[in-house]
Amino acid sequence: QQQVKQSPQSLIVQKGGISIINCAYENTAFDYFPWYQQFPGKGPALLIAIRPDVSEKKEGRFTISFNKSAKQFSLHIMDSQPGDSATYFCAASTGNQFYFGTGTSLTVIP
Amino acid sequence: KAGVTQTPRYLIKTRGQQVTLSCSPISGHRSVSWYQQTPGQGLQFLFEYFSETQRNKGNFPGRFSGRQFSNSRSEMNVSTLELGDSALYLCASSSGLLRATEAFFGQGTRLTVV
Numbered sequence: 001q002q003q004v005k006q007s008p009q010s011l012i013v014q015k016g017g018i019s020i021i022n023c024a025y026e027n028t029a030f031d032y033f034p035w036y037q038q039f040p041g042k043g044p045a046l047l048i049a050i051r052p053d054v055s056e057k058k059e060g061r062f063t064i065s066f067n068k069s070a071k072q073f074s075l076h077i078m079d080s081q082p083g084d085s086a087t088y089f090c091a092a093s094t095g096n097q098f099y100f101g102t103g104t105s106l107t108v109i110p
Numbered sequence: 111k112a113g114v115t116q117t118p119r120y121l122i123k124t125r126g127q128q129v130t131l132s133c134s135p136i137s138g139h140r141s142v143s144w145y146q147q148t149p150g151q152g153l154q155f156l157f158e159y160f161s162e163t164q165r166n167k168g169n170f171p172g173r174f175s176g177r178q179f180s181n182s183r184s185e186m187n188v189s190t191l192e193l194g195d196s197a198l199y200l201c202a203s204s205s206g207l208l209r210a211t212e213a214f215f216g217q218g219t220r221l222t223v224v
Contacts, residue, residue: 032210042218043200046213095208096141096204096210097158098202100152
């Protein structure tokens with residue numbers, strides 16, 4: 001059973017556009033929601049994270065929107081750049097066990 | 111501050127053999143978690159070690175085992191390798207507090223079973 005559902009599987013965005021990736025979860029015990037960025041041949045790198053007591057968190061061009069009642073959260077990448085082309089994973093955690101979404105392959109076209 | 115170090119980066123093994131992977135966490139971090147990443151299954155949790163004790167365990171067969179040393183370094187062992195064990199094995203380092211905090215991944219070990 002997939003604890004965290006992520007969509008879309010792939011995304012193509014024009015340079016300067018907004019990339020939006022969505023995730024949904026069921027377990028209300030989750031209390032930490034990070035997003036990771038992974039380039040080919042590399043390990044996932046922590047991008048930004050949020051806790052459920054906050055509805056939005058912004059770091060540079062990256063924003064997490066969190067809807068506790070809907071059990072959904074999303075990553076928005078503003079002014080998307082070709083260098084943002086990577087696979088993005090959402091995750092949810094309770095304690096120290098993380099459950100990952102299946103990933104979104106983002107391609108930003110110059 | 112040094113990041114998470116995994117060794118070796120690449121391994122090729124034959125079916126039936128066993129393999130040991132190593133992970134050195136970020137200095138001061140006491141929790142090490144292991145994940146298997148495959149194109150079809152994504153990132154799957156194997157187990158987590160904290161203070162030399164396995165604290166959490168995923169749904170993998172007993173052929174997958176691990177341990178943690180007093181300096182927080184961790185090793186993962188896979189015995190009787192199968193073709194399906196070919197994957198990128200990642201370890202993640204975190205402080206280990208009961209409430210989840212930032213987890214940082216290493217570059218991974220690419221295991222190929224032939």
